Amino acid sequence: MPDRDRLQSLLRRIDGRPYPAWRDLLGTWRLGALQLVVDHVQGDPFAAPSALRVRFAHGIDPGLVSDADGRLAAEDWLLRRFGAVLEGHPRGSGRSGALDIYRPGPEILERSAARLLSGGRAELRFAAGLPAQGRRVLGRQGWAMLTEDIPHAVARLRPDETLAAQVHAARLQRALRRKLDEHGLIAFVADGSVLPRASGVDTRPLASAVPFESPPALRVTLETPFGAVTGMGLPRGVTVIVGGGFHGKSTVLAALARGHLDHVPGDGRERVVALADTVKVRAEDGRRVAGVDISAFLRELPGGLSTAPFFSDDASGSTSQAAALVEALESGARVLLMDEDTCATNLMVRDARMRALIPRDREPITPLVERVRQLVDAWGLSVVLVIGGVGDYLGVADVVLSMEDHRAHDRTAEARALGIPAPPAPGPLPRPAPRVPLRAGLEPGKIRAWDERRLRYGDAEIELGAVEQLLDPAQAWTVGQALRLLYEDIVDGRRDLPAALDALDAMLDAEGVELLSPREWPAGGLVRPRRHEVAAALSRLRTLRVR
Template identity: 45%
Template sequence: MNRLKAILSRIDRKGYGAYKDLQGSYDFGQFTLFVDKVQRDPFAPPSLVRVRTKENRFAPELFRNPVRRTAFEDFLNRAVEQAVRRTVRGNRGSGKSGRVEIQRTSQVVLPRSSIVVESGYVEARMAVGLPARGRTVDARAARAMLLDELPEVVQTALTPAGVDEGAAREHVETVEDASHLRNRLPELGLVAFVADGAILPRESGASDRPLGKGAVPFESPEEFRVAVELPNRGEISGMGIPEGVTLIAGGGFHGKSTLLSALAWSVYDHVPGDGRELVVTREDAVKIRAEDGRSVAGVDISSFIRDLPGGQSTADFSTPNASGSTSQAANIAEALEIGTSLLLVDEDTSATNFMIRDERMRELVQLEPISPFIDAVRPLHRDLGVSTIVVVGGVGDYLDVADRVILLENYRPCDATRRAREVRERYPSRTSHEEGEVRPPMNRRVRAASIDLSRGRKEVARGKGLATVELGRERVDLTYLEQLAEPGQTEAIGRIIGEFAAGGRSRAVAEVVDSAVRSIEKNGLDSLGNFRGHPGELSLPRPQEIAGAINRIRSLQATTG
């Protein structure tokens, strides 16, 4: 600490570049401060620092297995966020001066690189905007940040003396229960589970926090109620959605899309108080939608769209500008290619001509290459073991193919399967549904050389916010990968694609993704890319979103076989 004080006194009021002298490590007694990278000026990205405690005095039970460790690291990340808000004064001086930041969390619990819990220490990786007056060193403000505020953050967020042990235990046990419940879904023959009492509505379209006043707690229909024993909470009950084809119906604003959204987000665990803590979905579930204008590279969509005019095959389909129907077919084929056991589909975000074709249009349009999804939804389960949950509000023909129907009225679900059967008998469909054969899509090999990372004299492969990956001069739009939760996942995806592109080899999409996932499992998120400083800005993405990002690269070249 004395050496740090001396350096700050020596460089005070010098040019901002003098802060480079801070790089190194400093002993603060209870913890060590590592200054890994110093920003070049006050307007550049903040400097990177780590604080590592000399020992880990937290109860070992909080991190005794991988699930608990991830949950506890998530808890400490949130504790640091809160401590920074309470303790750090914030902006002072020019540019990013005075900021202290750690990776921002969402409502979900993810493995991240920002907090590391080991048996002998706890480490937090942060970004610090070193203070400046204009473009000169402000040593007085820097001393306040590094010698006063940062130690206070460590004391209140990274030691047992400052952390609420009861809250930490609740956080860990909540995540462990959800993970246990999700792992049990296959043996129970379920694709999803919604606990009684869950709060599904969110504050707004811009907030993922639970709705407060007016939220209706979820209550399972008796016909779907399942009881499950959890390791910490004991027995709970809720609605189990079995494998097969499930229809969610109801009027507008009665909660259909809210339920589907909760299921889509429940591939992840949630924090206590979120309302969806015990809502779980198969971890490989994929939300499918139409995506007008996306590029498609060499995808086998032949199970959904037959040969096009002129004899063009759809077993190796490419386009720079897909229609709603072809994009939705490609999204399903790509989900099957990377692996999924559950598709989540909402009529509102689907292409009408992909979902259904009525009797009149079948009669009028004889040469139609599109096989509507209604004809494929049952074969998907029969032939490939892939279940579907589909939300409909205006297409009654889906009653013909549903194994069960959940009707939502005023946010309250009921079993309408028998009622739907009576409606079918009373109002027979005038359209005949021809169940086809759904084959696994042919595997593709993608050319690494088709991804150009060069931007001027440097190579770029990085995330830019939640919905963009920058690869060289190309910006890959991930807006419609609706199950991306945090910018840290996007950053990790950018680095995974960058490593693949730099390797130069053509490989199957699944091979690229599997190799990256295995490497992360073995070596941690820290292994992604060459870091200048610490890698504290990464969150773990699912294989489905990694593949989804690769598939949306407009320069991508791929072939089937």
């Protein structure tokens, strides 16, 4: 393995030469206690940066990384610490001279940018703009980047009390989440949690927020190996969250929508957990729907258009929300989250006056309020709804939670005292048959995520704005790579979508998210998505074909 002396000799030789001479750097280099791996060299200083890896002894207490939960938290800690100490040192023009690594949000989950290896070593995967002046190599500046900047950044990754705190927080969250089923719960919000965020674009906790306190009727204590935690437990069934505008209803729902993820200490939501298969659904005018059986909510439409299955390149609010609900069931959701503000009113409810004016045989829509109890009893789902103006749902709720000045109150007894009847079920609710995706139409081309709302997949653009549980552009890009893997190795025209998602999960569990790397080296920008977000993207692919 070439060492520092060989590296110095190489950099002297290519100094001042045209930029492609940097390709001589490809390979693995021994730099004292570090190993530097150069996987890819950019062809031009103004092109996307080069791909590098550094391996080193991490010095982490083995007890902190003795299980999968601890290892994941420690990898996340290394990534955050490296990003915090890694400064871009401008040692050239264009994109050259800069070092960068994926910058995570407050969530702890599997990412490819930082990995623990065997033998007490770790690997960080990052980008480097190899220094240039114009389009000529700056060898001296390259020496400083590779032998000073990177080793100095690694040297500052000494484990400290913040690592132990993060591992403890992650293990506690996993333990709380595992307790939910045992207690018949779908979610848990610990007393003292801070749910509001600083702003719509700032995920830090709101400094002036009111800490959460559980209503006495919903307070539970969960015993874990890391101590007992007390807070609000939401039981299986139908939970309706009510309250005046701007009093915190949607804030609670947003926290539950992130409850399947672990959070770093200090986030405020690090003891807010939900079942792993919690999915938020909403209406989405104009989306594509491919072969989804929505007949439980919409009968045959005018013009003889079938809803079993339903196809549309321009779905309405009601048909898109019905499709999203059935698609979530298909991908394995156990809990559905819905906010009245982003739902189709005509799918949610049909009041007595409208029923009197428009007879049932003239209305193809069966509103959710008439089906929601069946979702629980027949399909085994639980549903959490934020409701501001539709009182009909009080008659079908198991729990009514009222938010008043961001304080939670149990109003179940008061709601039942109103005597609002539950609407009669409109008939049986058969479970729709899952779709079978076909390979035709799933062929990948170039995959690029403009942001977390738009994914370029070959010639198609997948709109992901309504897939609200996607985290960032890196996770959206990883979803695109998962679609590619489905096409290449899983979808065969016989396997239905749930089975295909099972196969995808099994492969990622066995080989890690690096399996989705589009190159022969492990990409550093992969963020593992859930099966639900992969399925949501697939369902929105306008070239998708199913049977």
